Amino acid sequence: MSGLDFDVAHLLAGSLVLISFLELYQDRLYALLNVFALHALVLALSVAWQAYVQDAPHLYLTAALALLFKAIVIPVSLHRIIVSLGIHREIEKVVGIGATMLFGIGLVALSMVVMLRVTAEAGPLAREDLAFALSIVLLGLLMMVTRGNAVSQVVGFMSLENGLVLAATGAKGMPLVVEISFAFSILIAFIVIGIFLFRIRERFDTVDLEALDSRRGERR
């Protein structure tokens, strides 16, 4: 792999991690959706670059799916759902921004240490991609646990999934990537439709333990 190929791939994957951090400190839902659209756009670019570098035309399909579905359709429809359900525009935080960012830095360091150590035999691009991908996955998880409402949890889940797509495209020649990214899109579509149909506004929906009072301990 020539120097330029590697550098561009590295740049795009690294930007994804940075954008994940951007998502972490947004405190307005609309801004969060815009940042997520950027995340999906960079993912689409990164996948398209991999398709070009690996000479794997089927990956263009995954890139197009990411661009159309995750950078355009989902943010627009979430935007509409926020309006029509009258969801609070501000994001409730379970943990403060400073602590979340510090924790996020720790998670990135952790994934670098783990992945770079265990992938010593793989190619340099695959190594970096996996380390970045794990960082994005962990940052997505962090967002899901530190944010209280359904929409920002879904955004957290989607950026987690972007990390998985990055890992799958970075693994050279991996079959079924298109099918898997398609299956994930269906999953996300279901979640978004679920928010709308179930009219999940604020906090009953979370994995946040305080919110589940009606079920926990079966107090009635």
Next chain:
Amino acid sequence: MSFDPVAAVLIIPLAAAAVLAMLPGYWLSARLNVVAALVTFLTALSLFFNRPAAGLYLQVDDLNNVFIVLTTFVGFTTSVFSASYIGHELEAQRLTPRFLRFYHAMYQVLMFAMNLALVANNIGLMWVAIELATLTTVLMVGIYRTHEALEAAWKYFILGSVGIALALFGTILVYMAATPAIGEGLDAMVWTRLIARASQFDPALLNVAFVFLLLGYGTKVGLVPLHAWLPDAHAEGPTPISAVLSGLLLNVALYALLRFKMLLAANPHALAPGPLMVTMGLMSLVFAAFMLYRRRDIKRLFAYSSIEHMGIIAFAFGMGGPLANFAGLLHMTMHSLTKSAIFFAVGHVTQVKGTQQIAKMGGLTESNPVLGWGLVVGVVAIAGLPPLGIFMSEFLVVTSTFAREPWLAIVLVFGILTGVGALFLQLNGVAFGEPRGGNAEAKASYAPMFAHLALVAVAGVYMPPALVSWFQHVARLLG
């Protein structure tokens, strides 16, 4: 074109789902559901005799054959139970005919997804199948559309999705570990080829992959501390779905985990997956056993009991070795049969009493003797009292552990006994004493419940030698 039973096990449920999605009317669709499940079961049985060679996507071997037959059998009996249960729900107007059509179609899609996950020879395909099974069960858990049901479905959805996502990351890592030895492309995701070359994989990458797979698929198995979705999903969905979730879907997820455990076991330098599974299994067992005492909802009670038993099964497979694996397989089979029988009974009990609250029901053996005693036998069986099947398998797990790790066995016995105490305490209130609670007429079909209980009772006394040697063979495969 010759008859291919593997394809048939997949095509029959899918075709049935398509037909059921269009059929109006309860009478016909409930019966068609039963017929489709029965035909699938018979086809699965034929796999014992006529088994095509492993392909790039599908395969049947001695291990998953057991799982497929068990899945399709419980799928069939549950469809019989579901016919009478759903008929009652329709009369009580908890379900509208439109949702009913959806319910039957989803039931068959779920059967398809579970069968696909079991026969998949490709770790990517297996992942897609388990995702599909998760989606269909989420939709069915939320079918009553009450506040609690939607909340349970949402919680299951989010936790299940995160689990599924982590499992995919693990799957990608396994592929990465395999490419240096096998080469890029489809071959590096085909399980039969992976296991043949597993000793040449990079052990460090394989270790990390297994941790993700354990967390991911472990969420679906309901291992503590990843179990939070399980009691809600069991309590709020229709009872046939609780039976299928407990009896089958948890097994399917565990099966996926076992396949990857075999990969690690085949690599001498990889970490031993056993201790991780043993720890999570024991945690699930002890935690769930204590949780049983304070349950007030009868379906949640048995959901926690499922966590307890999945813990025992994960523990047994984690211990490994021919005897513990044999015990694990036997326990899994017995638990599937018993727990679905209990849910059949509980489904009718809640319909008769008009509530799921344990405090509001009582004296079941007096008011509804057949149902009441059926439940008593089921709980006695699940508690592991002799001479029923679960006693056999728990006894084997405990004795094989005592021989190797006495300290672990003490924790195991402590957990099991704690659970037994809770179950009998709760059963006493529900089954005996003054009859309490509503007294609607039970229009139940008792056949599925007693068929399961009879099988469990027979297995406790006499196991056919052919079955024993089959299980022993599979146990050796598992390593």
